[in-house]
Amino acid sequence: MIEILNVDHFCQAVPDLEKQSDFLQKVLGLLPSKISHQTDFDNQVLSIPGNSKLGWELMSPNTNKSFLHRFLDGPRGPGLHHLTMRVQSIEKTKNQLIELGYEPWGAEGNVVYLHPQKGGQGFLFQFYEANDEDVWYDTEPFTDNEKNTIGIKSVDHIAHAHKNVSGLVDWYQKTFGFSPYNGDSDNTSSGEEFKIGLLQLPSKQLKIEIIAPAHPESFVQKFLNERDTSVHHLTLEVEDWDRATAALDFHGIRTFGERSNVGAESLWHEAFIHPKETGGVLLQIFWQAKPGLWE
Ligand SMILES: [Fe+2]
Ligand SMILES: [Fe+2]
Structure with a gap:
């Protein structure tokens, strides 16, 4: 098992970095750092408001051959x-990858990868070793007080689509030591369209949700047919629902799949934003009257 200290950032690859950065800043309220120019790509890390202490990196190619x-x-x-x-030791991580049966990929200096097609379950995992003075992304929680932004409170989860829920839940447990959410030994449930498993990270920064099709016509099956196993959506909790929806209206961004739970004590709202509007990531936003209502 690879011992994870914390999640540093996730990265979105887009054709046009500045356009995407504009969306992340003006609509989602992220704070930019400066754009760096690498040999094959440009990148920028933006800080996500709220309490997740996560960076959102953008990468885009800067040559035809990137x-x-x-x-x-x-x-x-x-x-x-x-x-x-972030891991304690990159040497140890390489050995742990080998013990798990994977080839450490792209190892260089204090970095190593688990390749999407060579064990990574369709997603690229990057590990890096840093001492406490040299953490890549290191920002304290902060509140977004800008105008016309949705007001992110936290990154709730990343959803990973896979054909087999318990298979991928086991994989996350075995590979990274993530535990079933709420301590349930199984913690999988089934809806009409999809089956779900939920995992908590030791750092509690976010959860990983596994979704699998409940039947062959499920939208998750369609997703798997098109994209294969990979990240399906990203879910953000917002501070204030009226503010979030007003911000999306202001920017002319449409939502779909709106649902609410009624009752003053049990009120929550959720909606989705199509990947066409977000640079390729299906975004789910939700608000809840108190923690634990919406799940
Ligand atoms: Fe990155
Ligand atoms: Fe989800």
């Missing part, structure tokens, strides 16, 4: 490209 074109033109692009986690 390796990112393969991702962007492939079935999973544009969209979430990798998830970066």
Whole structure:
């Protein structure tokens, strides 16, 4: 098992970095750092408001030959490209990958990867070693007080679509030591369209949700047919529902799949924003009157 200290950031690969950065800042309220120019790509890390202490990196190709074109033109692009986690020791992580039966990929300096097609379950996992003074993304929780932004409170979860819920739940437990949410030994449930498993990270920054089709016509099956196993959506909790929906209206961004639970004590709302509007990531936003109501 790979011992994870915390999640540092996730990264979205897009064709146009500045356009996407504009969306993340003006609509989602993220705070930018400066854009860096690498040999094959440009990148920028933005800070996500709220209490998750997570960075949102953007990458886009800056040459015709950039390796990112393969991702962007492939079935999973544009969209979430990798998830970066901090580990105590990169040497230990390489050995742990080998013990798990995977080839440590792209090892260089204090970094190593688990490749999407070589064990990563359709998603690229990056590990890096840092001492406490040299953490890549290191921002304290903060509140978004800007105008016309949705007001993110936290990143609730990343949903990973897979054909087999318990298979992928086991994989996350065995590979990273993530535990079933709420301590349930199984913690999988089944709806009409899909089956769900929920995992908590030791750092409690976010959850990983596993979704699998409940029947062959399920939208999850359609997603798997098109994109194969990979990240399906990203879910954000907002501070204030009226503020979030007013911000989306202001920017002319449509939502769909709105649902609410009624009752003053049990009130929650949720809605989705189509990947076409968000640079390739299906976004779910929700608000709840108190913690634990919406799940
Ligand atoms: Fe990254
Ligand atoms: Fe979800």
